[in-house]
Each structure stands twice: as C-alpha cells, then as structure tokens.
Amino acid sequence: QVQLVESGGGLVQAGGSLRLSCAGTGRTFSNYAMGWFRQAPGKEREFVATVNWDGGATAYAASVKGRFTISRDRAKNMLYLQMNSLKPDDTAVYYCAADVSRLFTTYTSDLGQYDVWGQGTQVTVSS
Numbered sequence: 294q295v296q297l298v299e300s301g302g303g304l305v306q307a308g309g310s311l312r313l314s315c316a317g318t319g320r321t322f323s324n325y326a327m328g329w330f331r332q333a334p335g336k337e338r339e340f341v342a343t344v345n346w347d348g349g350a351t352a353y354a355a356s357v358k359g360r361f362t363i364s365r366d367r368a369k370n371m372l373y374l375q376m377n378s379l380k381p382d383d384t385a386v387y388y389c390a391a392d393v394s395r396l397f398t399t400y401t402s403d404l405g406q407y408d409v410w411g412q413g414t415q416v417t418v419s420s
Contacts, residue, residue: 295319295409297372297389302414309379309418315372315389315411323367326392326400328407329374331385331416338388342374343400352400356382379418386413 301313313329328343342353342363351363362375372389390407392398401407 297409297411299389299411299414302416304417305379307418307420310377313374313387317370322370322391324396326398327372328390331387333385340402343402345400346397381418381420384418386415388413
C-alpha cells in the first residue's frame with residue numbers, strides 16, 4: 294500500500310523544538326518533490342516547507358523561515374522537518390506530501406500539485 298506516515302508530533306512549550314518524520318512505504322518517493330503542510334483548527338491547510346527531488350533545494354513559508362528546516366534521506370525514503378523556536382501559532386496538524394506526478398522536478402508550495410498525503414501528526418505549542 295502506497296502511503297506516507299508522519300510521526301514525531303506532540304506537546305511542547307513555546308521556544309522548544311520538535312522533529313517530525315515522514316516515512317514512505319509501498320513505492321519510492323526519492324525522485325519526487327516533497328513538502329510539509331499544516332492545518333490549524335478552523336483554518337485552511339497551508340504550506341510550510343518543500344524540498345526538490347534530490348534534496349538540493351528548499352523553500353519555506355515566511356512564517357517559519359529561519360526556524361524550521363526540511364530535509365530528506367532518499368536512501369531511506371524519509372522526509373524530516375526540524376522545528377525550532379516553536380510558537381503557539383505553530384499549533385496545527387502537520388502533513389507530509391509527495392508530488393509523484395512529476396519526476397525529477399523542483400519543489401512546489403502549491404498544495405494542489407501534491408498527490409500523496411500522510412494522515413497527519415498533531416503539534417501543540419503551549420505558551
């Protein structure tokens with residue numbers, strides 16, 4: 294079964310750190326752009342970070358730039374999001390996603406380009 298499975302979410306105090314992981318199973322995601330998105334209660338899902346197919350290029354939402362780092366391990370079919378200096382506004386369900394319709398392409402922040410999604414992991418930042 295082709296799927297992405299997130300882990301690493303939890304409850305953390307403001308200023309703390311978390312590292313999210315996303316494991317790909319059922320197929321390789323190594324040759325495709327991938328990204329992290331989040332959705333807070335009552336809000337639309339929004340872009341957080343994205344990485345191109347080989348891990349050499351990344352992009353971030355303005356709200357997380359300088360605090361979050363996206364990375365991937367292509368050999369392990371894994372995607373990561375290191376989150377530092379967390380704020381209460383970062384509280385949301387975090388999703389990883391893969392753009393598997395385009396091989397060997399650059400990253401994209403367009404939610405509509407992503408074809409495969411994980412089930413999400415909750416991140417709660419207390420003040």
